[in-house]
Amino acid sequence: MRLNQCYKLLFFIALLPFLSSCFEVIEEISMKNDGTGDVVLTINLSQSKTKVASVMLLDSVQGYKVPSKQKIQQELNEAVAYLKKSEGITNVKSNTDFNNFIATISFSFKDVSNINNITKNILAKQKIKATNTSLYSYNKTSKTFNRQYQAIGTAKTEFNKLKPKDKAVFNGATYTSIYRFESLVTSSTNPASNVSKSKKAVMLRSNISDLINGKINVSNSIQLAK
Amino acid sequence: MKKILFSFSLLLLFNLVKAQDLVKKIPANAFTVATIKGDNIFKLMFVKDFNESFVGKKLLEGTSKSLDKNFTTIEDFGINLDKNMYYFNQLTDSITYNCFLIPLKDATKFESLINNKDNKIKTTGDTKTMVLPDSTSIIKWNNNMMYFVTGSIKSSFFADSAKSAQYGIKDIRFQNDEATLADSAAVAVDSAYVTTTDEPMVEAVPAPPVKVKAKQKTATKKTAKKATGKKKPAKKKAAVKPKQEVEEEVIADAAMDVAEAVPAAERANADYDLYQQERAEQEAKQKRLAFTWMAAQAEQIFNGNYESIESNKSYTSSLDSKAIAELWVSSLQDVYNAVAPEFGTYGKSGLMKGYGSLNAKLFMDNKSFRISTGLELAQEQADSYKKIMNKKLNKNFLKYVNSEKAIGFMSYAIDTKAYLEELPKLMKQTYGSFLGARMDAEMDLGADLLSLLLDEEAVSKVIKGDALFVINGLNSKEVTYTTYDYDDDYKQKEVIKTKNETLPDFLFMFSSDDTRLINKLIKYGVNKNFVSAEGNIYKIIEKKSPIDIYFLIKDGIVFFGNSLTEIQAINSNQVKSQISKTHKNLLSKNNFSFLFNAKNLVGKVPASEIGGEETAKKFNSTLEKMGNVYMKSNPIKGNLVSADISAEIPNGHENALKYLFSLIENAAK
Numbered sequence A: 001m002r003l004n005q006c007y008k009l010l011f012f013i014a015l016l017p018f019l020s021s022c023f024e025v026i027e028e029i030s031m032k033n034d035g036t037g038d039v040v041l042t043i044n045l046s047q048s049k050t051k052v053a054s055v056m057l058l059d060s061v062q063g064y065k066v067p068s069k070q071k072i073q074q075e076l077n078e079a080v081a082y083l084k085k086s087e088g089i090t091n092v093k094s095n096t097d098f099n100n101f102i103a104t105i106s107f108s109f110k111d112v113s114n115i116n117n118i119t120k121n122i123l124a125k126q127k128i129k130a131t132n133t134s135l136y137s138y139n140k141t142s143k144t145f146n147r148q149y150q151a152i153g154t155a156k157t158e159f160n161k162l163k164p165k166d167k168a169v170f171n172g173a174t175y176t177s178i179y180r181f182e183s184l185v186t187s188s189t190n191p192a193s194n195v196s197k198s199k200k201a202v203m204l205r206s207n208i209s210d211l212i213n214g215k216i217n218v219s220n221s222i223q224l225a226k
Numbered sequence B: 001m002k003k004i005l006f007s008f009s010l011l012l013l014f015n016l017v018k019a020q021d022l023v024k025k026i027p028a029n030a031f032t033v034a035t036i037k038g039d040n041i042f043k044l045m046f047v048k049d050f051n052e053s054f055v056g057k058k059l060l061e062g063t064s065k066s067l068d069k070n071f072t073t074i075e076d077f078g079i080n081l082d083k084n085m086y087y088f089n090q091l092t093d094s095i096t097y098n099c100f101l102i103p104l105k106d107a108t109k110f111e112s113l114i115n116n117k118d119n120k121i122k123t124t125g126d127t128k129t130m131v132l133p134d135s136t137s138i139i140k141w142n143n144n145m146m147y148f149v150t151g152s153i154k155s156s157f158f159a160d161s162a163k164s165a166q167y168g169i170k171d172i173r174f175q176n177d178e179a180t181l182a183d184s185a186a187v188a189v190d191s192a193y194v195t196t197t198d199e200p201m202v203e204a205v206p207a208p209p210v211k212v213k214a215k216q217k218t219a220t221k222k223t224a225k226k227a228t229g230k231k232k233p234a235k236k237k238a239a240v241k242p243k244q245e246v247e248e249e250v251i252a253d254a255a256m257d258v259a260e261a262v263p264a265a266e267r268a269n270a271d272y273d274l275y276q277q278e279r280a281e282q283e284a285k286q287k288r289l290a291f292t293w294m295a296a297q298a299e300q301i302f303n304g305n306y307e308s309i310e311s312n313k314s315y316t317s318s319l320d321s322k323a324i325a326e327l328w329v330s331s332l333q334d335v336y337n338a339v340a341p342e343f344g345t346y347g348k349s350g351l352m353k354g355y356g357s358l359n360a361k362l363f364m365d366n367k368s369f370r371i372s373t374g375l376e377l378a379q380e381q382a383d384s385y386k387k388i389m390n391k392k393l394n395k396n397f398l399k400y401v402n403s404e405k406a407i408g409f410m411s412y413a414i415d416t417k418a419y420l421e422e423l424p425k426l427m428k429q430t431y432g433s434f435l436g437a438r439m440d441a442e443m444d445l446g447a448d449l450l451s452l453l454l455d456e457e458a459v460s461k462v463i464k465g466d467a468l469f470v471i472n473g474l475n476s477k478e479v480t481y482t483t484y485d486y487d488d489d490y491k492q493k494e495v496i497k498t499k500n501e502t503l504p505d506f507l508f509m510f511s512s513d514d515t516r517l518i519n520k521l522i523k524y525g526v527n528k529n530f531v532s533a534e535g536n537i538y539k540i541i542e543k544k545s546p547i548d549i550y551f552l553i554k555d556g557i558v559f560f561g562n563s564l565t566e567i568q569a570i571n572s573n574q575v576k577s578q579i580s581k582t583h584k585n586l587l588s589k590n591n592f593s594f595l596f597n598a599k600n601l602v603g604k605v606p607a608s609e610i611g612g613e614e615t616a617k618k619f620n621s622t623l624e625k626m627g628n629v630y631m632k633s634n635p636i637k638g639n640l641v642s643a644d645i646s647a648e649i650p651n652g653h654e655n656a657l658k659y660l661f662s663l664i665e666n667a668a669k
Helices: A005-018 A046-056 A069-085 A118-125 A153-161 A164-170 A208-213 B002-019 B038-044 B047-052 B054-067 B107-111 B161-166 B178-197 B199-203 B210-229 B237-259 B272-303 B313-318 B332-346 B379-388 B395-400 B416-435 B437-453 B456-462 B516-527 B564-571 B581-589 B613-625 B656-668
Strands: A024-031 A037-044 A089-097 A102-109 A132-139 A144-151 A174-180 A185-188 A201-207 A220-224 B032-037 B084-091 B095-103 B121-124 B127-131 B137-141 B145-153 B325-329 B355-364 B368-377 B408-413 B466-486 B492-511 B531-534 B537-540 B549-554 B557-561 B592-597 B628-637 B640-648
Touching: A024 B466, A037 B466, A046 B466, A046 B492, A069 A089, A069 A102, A144 A208, A153 A208, A164 A208, A174 A208, A185 A201, A201 A208, A201 A220, B032 B038, B038 B084, B038 B656, B047 B054, B054 B656, B095 B272, B127 B272, B137 B272, B145 B272, B313 B325, B313 B355, B332 B355, B355 B656, B368 B379, B368 B656, B379 B416, B379 B628, B379 B640, B395 B466, B395 B492, B395 B581, B408 B581, B416 B437, B416 B456, B516 B531, B516 B537, B537 B564, B549 B564, B557 B564, B581 B592
Parallel strands: A024 A174
Antiparallel strands: A024 A037, A037 A102, A089 A102, A132 A144, A144 A220, A174 A201, A185 A220, B032 B084, B032 B325, B084 B095, B095 B145, B121 B127, B127 B137, B137 B145, B325 B355, B355 B368, B368 B640, B408 B466, B408 B592, B466 B492, B492 B557, B531 B537, B537 B549, B549 B557, B592 B628, B628 B640
16 A cells, blocks of 8 residues: 555545545555566556546535546656656556546566655655555565555544545445565465465455554565575 | 404504514615514424523523523523514615614513623613623613614725715825824824714713813714714715715814814824824724714614615515515615715626615425525516516426436426527626626627527527426446456456446436427437437437436427436337326426425435445435425516525424424534
């Protein structure tokens, strides 16, 4: 839930508060043994496409301004431009499908720690406070992948201040993180996470509202076979 | 015959009782009058019930606490709850008065609401006066009524140096010539003091020398007269002015006498501090002047003889004995014209031409809340509107409303031909004078050009001017969406899944006698692939729209809708009329109507689509508490266009007022 916060910014902060709805945020990180890797972030509003399309026809809903396609595209482009300039980040691509309301951003990194500050900075540019902090790290020698996740207390307070109608938007929303490795996974510390049959991937799914509320913690320490 | 006599005498008696109403105290030139009808309110809810209600308890507790007393009933406030309470305001070019007239039953009880009253109340005969701290408002009362007035000076008036000088007030600017500044200030100080010292005696101002005091009194009385004279701004302005000036001279004279006492040293050096000080002083003077005028106005209300608002036909005809509250705003045009000269070159009179008084009435009974609003028009304007509104909704529309299922509808009917013909006239009346007399020719030309370009008759055949939008319930529809499946390796695979979505079925229709143009449009659409056809039914192929839209032309009606089944049923004449009598009346008798029937929506939207069980529960319980909400325009009566909004109350509530109180109580919980 780090980089995808920029999607939250682009799409749902402005859009979702009025969709009681289903949407998915997916974060995929593929780690190579040498510490480099790729990230694919997806936000999929397809399940709510009728509502989104209806809302897009309006100027504002429940007091929130509805961004136009152009505006969304522009902000996404800005995020891409920012990523391109970021240290250790290459191969940045983005794709939007306004028929199904699915957007993706993908890029490669030299070291997983390169992605640590990106979200916060993009959000800060848009004057939005991040709802959590996550630190990713990969130790080549010990072959451990770490994600240190910390929900920010104020995010919960802010969330609780929302009107029930607005909060409801997050009810059906899910967050999925998938980490893929070249080596086999020997252990994954987060009890909510699952290791794939092939033992080469770890998946964690949760409700976005639980994340914001701090009910669930997505910190994880994954040990790979040496 | 006896019966007639009896009822006649009853009517007389009723009028006599009415005569005791405080309305007679409202001056004829009041701009706004608002009434709260105590008797009608307390018919819906006994005083005892009110005291025991949540709102009543809060009110009594709050007042008891703040005054350190123990009130058990609102009758303890001494107000006569069986009579009407009024608010009115008066606008002049120099001051705006906001006034309340409250009937009293027991003045002693009312006085008990005032702390340390002995220091604050001044008694003259049976009238008592209290000045509120800061001298911005005055409360005056006797055994029958309480009057509250607060006035605010119009700064625009005193920005005009010629006018403000009449009152010894100077519009001070930093660059001002020193001598003038000081001089006028000296005069101003005095006149202002003269006019105010009489009032604040209650404030224990050290008594000035006897001689001066005598002078003050005469001056005050005169200003008092002047101030009340000023209340007739518009019509008699020219007549009033010279009189005012004479009075001004009197004041100025009185002022000059005392002016000599001002030390000459004070006239020196207009530095910034002095400017600031001067400014503050001038503002204080304006405030004191406002106070003097207010005092005079209040005095006039109690002891003066003047024409009351009851002589205003527009006001009296706006009243309804059943309303529980009423609002009346005097003719927009007159007021505009009265105030317009003060706007200088921008104030062109004639704008708002044709718009008369505005009124709103609130009704509550055992079935509903109703707000009725009306706007008076000039004859010419009313005639235009009458022509435009001379149209009824196509009767064939009615069979497409299913009252059992309808969540809402909206309809309108105007005569397109009359509308196109009258529009230029209406535009000219409303805005013509704004553009100036020289533009008259251009306005005429524009109107003629419009007529030339448009064949009103032909247009009115294509679009007759009546339309109905109806939501005949909700329907579940299967929609597809994209999501992901993950294999054993958690590799993502895009999959298409389906789910049910509840959408409102809307149907829009308008009448058309000449569908050739529309047919051509359809043909064009089909050629350009904007439209696909299936027999008589067309579908709009436009990805932007989140829903499918179908249309059909049948029997002089053009239909649009998102339910293929409904459109197909219309096409094959399978629609059976299922409209209720109320809905039929609402639609067929009015030029405009609107209905929202919340009950038909209760429980119809699956919880999963509103965001979970909890939200759904709240959503449904809110809807259950709502009765039908209607809006309708009434036929033009005389020169009055009017419209009603009403909301029915749910079963199980005695009347709308009690229901409102229960809503407030629930909301506060």
